[in-house]
Amino acid sequence: MSYESRHVAAAFLAGTTVTYLAFAAWQYLASQPDQTQTARRRRTKLGLAKSSPVSNKSPGHDDLNSPFISQSGVGVGIESTISNTPLVLIKSLSEHTGCTILGKCEFLNGAGNSPKDRVALSIINKAEAEGLLTPHSGDTIYEGTVGSTGISLATLARARGYKAHILMPSDQATEKSDLLVKLGAIVERVTPAPIVDQMHFVNRARNLAKDHTANPQKPGRGLFADQFETDANWRAHYEGTAPEIHEQTDGKIDAFVAGAGTGGTISGCAKYFKEKLGANVQVVLADPQGSGLYNKVKHGVMFHGLEREGTRRRQQVDTVVEGIGLTRSTRNFEIGSDHIDDAIKITDGQARKMARWLCEKDGIFVGSSSSVNCYAAVKTALQLGPGHTVVTILCDSGMRHLSKFWKQVGDVDGEEDMTFEDLMK
CATH class of the missing domain: 3.40.50.1100 (Rossmann fold)
Structure with missing residues (x-):
């Protein structure tokens, strides 16, 4: 075989090999799940509101485009521990x-350890979707509760970038209000009163939320969670x-x-x-x-x-x-x-x-x-x-x-x- 023929044959074989390897690599990559789509599907499954996209640069939030998010069994935040209870x-x-x-x-349930985790997450998701809550804006969630809903709301408020102000009757177990304080919530234990009284813990929470929103000197807005009626x-x-x-x-x-x-x-x-x-x-x-x-x-x-x-x-x-x-x-x-x-x-x-x-x-x-x-x-x-x-x-x-x-x-x-x-x- 001449010098020219030998080089032509080698070039042909090399080209064929490179083409095959490129095609194989393309097939492999095409078969892998798109990380952005996977992250988006996981966010939807976990109830992260579309109206409040979580930025990678937002303080307190993990990178939702992390490769770990695409792996089975890895959740996004404390919200992912809610539901699917035994x-x-x-x-x-x-x-x-x-x-x-x-x-x-x-x-x-992994946030507030009660069925109220489901309710609190649902309330927050709904408010974010309606534009009533914006993370890290100073928005505060107000609620009148005997304890469990307040604990769930206070926990998820921390996870989502909100403050929590909880009103509860003074005759409830002190463990609940102590835990709320440790979670960083403002807690008021009020004297039990009938629902027609404006000092009833639910009515007081509603009024405080209105006052917050109407006060230009307070950061953000006040949201009344309204667990009894929502x-x-x-x-x-x-x-x-x-x-x-x-x-x-x-x-x-x-x-x-x-x-x-x-x-x-x-x-x-x-x-x-x-x-x-x-x-x-x-x-x-x-x-x-x-x-x-x-x-x-x-x-x-x-x-x-x-x-x-x-x-x-x-x-x-x-x-x-x-x-x-x-x-x-x-x-x-x-x-x-x-x-x-x-x-x-x-x-x-x-x-x-x-x-x-x-x-x-x-x-x-x-x-x-x-x-x-x-x-x-x-x-x-x-x-x-x-x-x-x-x-x-x-x-x-x-x-x-x-x-x-x-x-x-x-x-x-x-x-x-x-x-x-x-x-x-």
Whole structure:
């Protein structure tokens, strides 16, 4: 082969090799997910509002274009720990009733450790989408709450670049207000008052938000979260909690039992389950003493006809239970009230006994509202008979109830082991 022929052949082979390698590299790159699109899809899934894009240069926010975002199991911020909570079999209650009694572990939501994480995130997302909140602008979220919603809002406010101002009744457990202070929220513990009083914790929060927005000397705006009336509340459970339960049980649910603090959880879940399962699922309200919702479900009125709703100047009847029970109806409760089939009234004594039982028998340490839910779930299971599936909500840990509810419950194993008969007396 001549000198020229040898070089032509070598050049041809080299060109062919380079072309092949370039084509192979192009195919590989084409098969990889686009990082920008992946980040955008993940942001959408996690509920990061389109109206408030997170800049890589914004203080307090991670780089959403980081290669870690495209990896499975890596979330964006504390918001990514909200939802998809476990559904667990409560073994002792299931064994004694012959039913499958399941608890949705909402205390494992990772921001404020309660179902109110879902609500708080939904409220903030809605406000950002409507242009009512702008991160790091001095905007402040105001809310009247007995504790859990305030904790969720204060946590997420920190994550999103807002301030939180929380109003709560002074008779609530001090653990809640102490935690709010540690989260950097402004906290006011106000004297309990009827809803018609402007010093009621909800009314005061609403008025403070208005005053903030109207005051040019205050930075940003004031947003009243309005958990009792906003559609962002029940929708968080209609679009999140209920579909999760439906998927986790393969739709095999005979009864759903929950209390009502604002009404969002039971309404959102009831509306979803009735649309999916119809009459095959029974929705039961668990109501503590002092609440008027039991009568609302059973008799159509909160109080006697001479004590019309919204006109009676009264304080809430004394109860050790926090977080659920109302002496008025709310928009969030009314949304799903037609889907509630029954109501069960639970006393403080029954709630205390259930809290002790769950800790002694199952190692489940929960607060007063969860105890009410579980007692009503057992009563529902006994009414339905063996072989049925009953789902309820485990709202928050007993850690937030040490100074009030659990102080009355006492230490576990401080007395003889409780029997199921003792529990149900």
